[in-house]
Amino acid sequence: MKLAVFGAGAVGTSVLELAGDYGHDVVAVADSASAAVDADGLDPEVVTRRKHDEGQVGDGEPADALAADYDVLVEATPTTLGDAEPGFSHVGTALERDRHVVLANKGPVAERYGDLRAAEQASAGSVLFEATVAGAIPTLSTIGDLGADRVTAVRGVLNGTANFILSRMAAEGLDYEHVLAEAQDLGVAEADPTFDVEGTDAALKCVILANVLYDREYTLADAEVSGIADLPGSALKLAAEDGRTVRLIGEVADGTVRVGPRLVPENGTLAVTGTRNIVQLETEHAGRLNISGRGAGGPETASAVLADVGRLSRR
Numbered sequence: 015m016k017l018a019v020f021g022a023g024a025v026g027t028s029v030l031e032l033a034g035d036y037g038h039d040v041v042a043v044a045d046s047a048s049a050a051v052d053a054d055g056l057d058p059e060v061v062t063r064r065k066h067d068e069g070q071v072g073d074g075e076p077a078d079a080l081a082a083d084y085d086v087l088v089e090a091t092p093t094t095l096g097d098a099e100p101g102f103s104h105v106g107t108a109l110e111r112d113r114h115v116v117l118a119n120k121g122p123v124a125e126r127y128g129d130l131r132a133a134e135q136a137s138a139g140s141v142l143f144e145a146t147v148a149g150a151i152p153t154l155s156t157i158g159d160l161g162a163d164r165v166t167a168v169r170g171v172l173n174g175t176a177n178f179i180l181s182r183m184a185a186e187g188l189d190y191e192h193v194l195a196e197a198q199d200l201g202v203a204e205a206d207p208t209f210d211v212e213g214t215d216a217a218l219k220c221v222i223l224a225n226v227l228y229d230r231e232y233t234l235a236d237a238e239v240s241g242i243a244d245l246p247g248s249a250l251k252l253a254a255e256d257g258r259t260v261r262l263i264g265e266v267a268d269g270t271v272r273v274g275p276r277l278v279p280e281n282g283t284l285a286v287t288g289t290r291n292i293v294q295l296e297t298e299h300a301g302r303l304n305i306s307g308r309g310a311g312g313p314e315t316a317s318a319v320l321a322d323v324g325r326l327s328r329r
C-alpha cells in the first residue's frame with residue numbers, strides 16, 4: 015500500500031521508519047507546516063534527519079501531501095478536542111477521494127464519531143483506528159472478532175504515564191510531584207502531561223470503546239472523569255496496609271463511561287506496573303479476557319497502525 019503520513023511526532027516517524035518492513039511505501043509525510051512527497055517512496059532517513067535538523071519534513075506544503083497519490087492516509091497528528099481539527103479535515107479529504115484512513119489521533123473518533131462514520135459511508139474508503147486505544151494492544155480488533163454486541167463491558171489501565179506515576183509512588187513511597195518530574199526526565203510523560211494525569215487521555219480511549227460497543231455517538235462530555243493529580247501519597251500507603259493499591263481505571267459498562275483512581279488488589283490482574291496497560295473485556299459467552307502490553311510509544315503504536323494497514327490491504 016502507498017501511505018501518506020500526517021504527523022511527524024513519535025508515532026508518525028515510527029510509521030515512516032517501519033512501513034518498509036511491512037511491505038508498504040510512504041509516498042508523503044506532512045507535519046503542521048511542511049511536507050515531503052515522492053511517488054516512488056520517501057527515504058525515511060532523509061525525512062527524519064531533515065525534521066531533526068531543520069524542524070520540517072520537506073519543502074512542500076501539507077496540502078501537497080493531501081493531494082498525493084496514496085492508498086491510505088495515516089492520521090497521527092496530536093489529538094485535539096471539540097472539532098478535532100486539523101485531523102478531521104485530513105480524514106475528510108482522504109475519504110472524499112475514496113481513500114482509506116488509519117487513525118492514531120483519537121480526536122476524530124472520540125469527539126466526532128457520527129461525522130466520521132457519515133464521511134466513511136459516503137466514501138469507497140474505510141476507516142480503522144486500532145492505534146487510538148492502548149497502543150500496541152489489539153483491543154478493537156479483538157472486539158471486532160468477538161462481535162461488539164458480545165462484549166458486555168470493558169475496563170482497564172489505559173494510560174501508561176499515570177500508571178508509571180502510581181506504581182512508582184506506591185513502590186518507593188514518593189510523592190506525586192517527584193515522580194511526575196521523574197517521568198518527564200525519562201521521557202515517559204508528555205512535555206505537557208495534563209491529558210495523562212487528569213484522566214482525559216484514558217477517557218478519550220473509553221469514549222472510543224463506547225462508540226464501538228454501543229454504536230451510538232459518545233464524546234468526552236459523556237464521560238465522568240477524575241485524574242490522579244490530587245491523589246496524596248498517603249492514599250497509596252493506606253491502600254498498601256490493606257493489600258491493595260490504586261490504579262487509574264477506565265470503564266465502559268451499562269452505557270456509561272467512567273475514569274478515575276480506584277482501589278485494586280495489590281497483586282491482582284489490574285495492578286500492572288510501569289507504563290504497561292491492561293484491557294479487560296467482559297464477554298457474553300467466554301467470561302473475562304485480559305490483554306496486557308505496551309499502551310504507548312512510537313514503534314508500539316506504529317505497530318497497531320501498520321496492523322490496520324495490513325487489514326485494509328487484505329480486504
Ligand code: HSE
Binds near residue numbers: 172175309310
Ligand atoms: N500518553 C499516553 C500514555 C499514550 O501515557 O498512555 C497516548 O495515548
